[in-house]
Amino acid sequence: MIAFLQTAFFSLVQGAINSKVDGSTREMNSTIRTTMSEVAGILSGEINKSAIANKAVLEGLESYRQQEDLRKSAIDLQAKLELPANTCSNMAAMDGLAKASQSTQAAVIKGQTEVSKAIKSNTNTLKLVEALGKKSDTKYCSEEDGARGICTYKPNNELSGADQNALFLFQSRSGSRTFSDAATSDGASQHEAAGDYIQRMVAGIPPEQLRTKDMDKTPQGRAYIELVRRYTGMLSMSAYSLNQIREAGKPIKDLGKQTKLHNVEGFPVEESMSMNEAVRRFVQTQFSDKVTTDLATATDSNKILRAMATQNSFGLWMDYQKLEQNSRMEGMLATQLALVAEQSLRPQIDAQRVVASRTVRQ
DSSP: OOOHHHHHHHHHHHHHHHHHTTTTTTHHHHHHHHHHHHHHHHHHHHHHHHHHHHHHHHHHHHHHHHHHHHHHHHHHHHHHOOOOOHHHHHHHHHHHHHHHHHHHHHHHHHHHHHHHHHHHHHHHHHHHHHHHHHHHHHHHHOOHHHTTSSSSOOTTTTTTTTOOOTHHHOOOOSSSSSSOOOOHHHHTOOHHHHHHHHHHHHSSSOOOOOHHHSHHHSSSHHHHHHHHHHHHHHHHHHHHHHHHHHTTTBBBBBBBTOOOOOOOOSSOOOOSBBBHHHHHHEEEEEEEEHHHHHHTTTOOOHHHHHHHHHHHHHHHHHHHHHHOOOHHHHHHHHHHHHHHHHHHHHHHHHHHHHHHHHHHOO
């Protein structure tokens, strides 16, 4: 543009000189006006081109700035909404554990009924003891009993001695907190073995019921019946706690898949598992390398807070389970206190009653 103006200016001067030499002033003025008009038109066009170019550059810069802002906003939003690696599994585990807890509580009722029935239906202690011994020898023959010739010991029987060993109330022989679901060759399952253990510990030799109704009609008979009922009530407290433990180890169909804990690193694949096993695996997942790394490298506080929220909710659930367990332990201690009081005070009360009766007769 500058070069053009220089050329136009020199042309103007050259034209003016030529016109003066020729003596034609009118022609010189015409040349000047024509040249200036051309210069103005060219200058206006160049200015318009420059303005259009600048506008395009500014619009491009603004568009880039807006795109960059959107990109940064998307990254920030993704970071805020990003969940810890174990969030989905945590939610599934908590939902599954809540349902498993309800199922366990419902199953306890059945276990309680079995123990109560075993106590109340005993009308012949000798036959009862023989039946329990035969079942133990047939399904759970221990190595020690086999060596003494009491029963036939089978080395491949996973439930050997299970009705006498508290181990099988808390875990399977493999170490899993889930009872072995399949029945052995002798037809027993670990859930049944745990029930037989409870019956042996709580109601192994229950009081024998009165055999005839005539005995029930006498004052002495009715007193005996009431004593047996009180005995049954005492044992029900112990049975309740033991049955809670038993049902917490019973496998629940597809609980592993529902809680997404069926394939936890370091554990065998287990689609159906007990509530105890699900809790054990869930706790293990919180210390996995993936979860630890995920939270250690988190840069957004929302992600860390979400992880803390899931941990707190699980902690609350565990505290509730502890409260339930403590209530059962308190109940058992109260039952034990009642038995101790009866053993220490009942003889004195009975003796005092005899003295009072003699005083009245005198």
